[in-house]
Amino acid sequence: MGDSVREGRPNHSAPLPSRLFTAGADTKRVATALVFLPLLYVLTRHLPPVAFFALVSATVLLAQWELVCLFIEQHNRLQPTVAGFLGSLFLLVAMQWPMVLSIPMALLCIFIVLLCYHIGVSLTRRRHLSVFIVLFGIFYLSCTLGHLLWLRNQRDGALLVFFVLLVTWAGDTAAYYAGTTWGSRPLAPQLSPNKTREGLLGGLIVAPVIAWIGHLWFFPAVTLLDCLILGLLLTVLGLAGDLSESAMKRQAGVKDSGSLIPGHGGMLDRVDSLIFNVPAFYYYMAWLKGP
Numbered sequence: 001m002g003d004s005v006r007e008g009r010p011n012h013s014a015p016l017p018s019r020l021f022t023a024g025a026d027t028k029r030v031a032t033a034l035v036f037l038p039l040l041y042v043l044t045r046h047l048p049p050v051a052f053f054a055l056v057s058a059t060v061l062l063a064q065w066e067l068v069c070l071f072i073e074q075h076n077r078l079q080p081t082v083a084g085f086l087g088s089l090f091l092l093v094a095m096q097w098p099m100v101l102s103i104p105m106a107l108l109c110i111f112i113v114l115l116c117y118h119i120g121v122s123l124t125r126r127r128h129l130s131v132f133i134v135l136f137g138i139f140y141l142s143c144t145l146g147h148l149l150w151l152r153n154q155r156d157g158a159l160l161v162f163f164v165l166l167v168t169w170a171g172d173t174a175a176y177y178a179g180t181t182w183g184s185r186p187l188a189p190q191l192s193p194n195k196t197r198e199g200l201l202g203g204l205i206v207a208p209v210i211a212w213i214g215h216l217w218f219f220p221a222v223t224l225l226d227c228l229i230l231g232l233l234l235t236v237l238g239l240a241g242d243l244s245e246s247a248m249k250r251q252a253g254v255k256d257s258g259s260l261i262p263g264h265g266g267m268l269d270r271v272d273s274l275i276f277n278v279p280a281f282y283y284y285m286a287w288l289k290g291p
Contacts, residue, residue, distance in 0.1 A: 040165070045158040052161075053096050056148050060088050062267040063145075064137045070252040071133050083117040084134045088142040095146040096153070110138060144275045147282045154285075156221070163211075163219050164234070164281040168273050171207030171235040178202025187239075192246040200239060207231035221289060230284065237280050238273035245272035 043055050064084050068077055087110040094106035101109075118131050151160045179199025187195040208231025215222050222230065245268060249255065 041162065044152070044161050049096070049152065052152050053092070053149060056145060057089065057092050059267060059271060060092065060141045060145050061085055063141050063271055064088055066266045066268040067137045067141070067248075068133065070248060070254065072130055076130070079117060079120060080130045080134045083113050084137045086113050087134065087138040091138060091142045092146050092149065096149045140275065141271075144279055145271065147278045148274075151278070151282050151285075156219075159219050160281075160285060163214050163222075164278060165274075166214055167207050167211045167231060167234050168238050168277050170210035171203040171231070171238060172273055174206030175199040175203035175235070175239075188243055188246075191243050191250060195239075195243075200235070203235040203239075204232055207235045226288065230281065233280060233284070234277045237276040241272045241275035241277065244275065245269070 040055075043051055065081060068081050068084060072080055090101065090106045090109040090113070091103075094101045094103050114131065114135055117134060121131060148161055151157055151164070154160055176199065178201065179194070179196040182198045182202075185197045186193060187197050187200055208228045211222070211227035211231040212224060215224070215227050
């Protein structure tokens with residue numbers, strides 16, 4: 001669930017007010033949120049689609065670069081990065097402008113890029129695992145986060161995007177502070193030792209409430225039952241996305257995917273909770289309201 005569920009274990013010997021103060025003292029996290037959330041709202045709501053496409057593309061490419069850095073040595077990163085960037089851009093362009101580049105044509109272009117990269121890897125006798133990493137990065141990041149483009153292109157698309165981000169990150173934040181303040185029982189110790197059941201419970205409680213507030217504030221298209229379902233669903237799937245990234249970081253032997261965003265780690269740390277949430281929300285709304 002992004003870095004927000006990277007719950008530090010609380011010191012249970014300290015009084016509760018002290019633990020609450022400690023949990024609330026993460027100034028870098030708060031300052032970053034105060035800067036980026038208004039910018040994100042403006043980009044999503046008030047600027048043309050090409051600006052939002054640029055934002056999503058930059059997010060995907062930065063996260064993909066961090067994924068390459070996790071598993072490929074520094075002196076071998078140029079070719080897989082170029083191949084991954086090209087493949088991701090082909091897919092994102094097809095998702096944004098299908099009349100310019102269809103999905104089947106984009107997949108064909110990705111296949112050609114990967115084939116050329118595979119030949120280059122074979123000629124230089126490098127590890128063929130990097131071909132899988134490039135392919136995985138294209139679909140793990142572009143295909144999933146590209147659903148933000150499909151959401152934005154729907155009627156009231158800006159509100160759809162803002163709603164899924166709001167509920168996801170509110171659940172993350174609640175899980176982080178609940179885990180930091182009250183967490184004592186590990187949730188997935190082999191993947192992420194600092195995540196706790198209490199943190200997950202905090203997210204499960206707060207996310208439906210935030211979804212309901214979003215319904216009252218700007219998004220009446222969802223009912224109270226939808227708010228409950230979406231709050232629970234996005235919290236659980238956000239956790240699944242976070243644990244999937246935690247497994248990769250554990251395999252790579254690192255704590256954070258990068259240090260791009262103060263208080264949050266890398267871009268991959270910031271968007272991992274959206275990996276499953278954005279497609280799930282898109283198809284839920286498509287099923288509920290139609291395309």
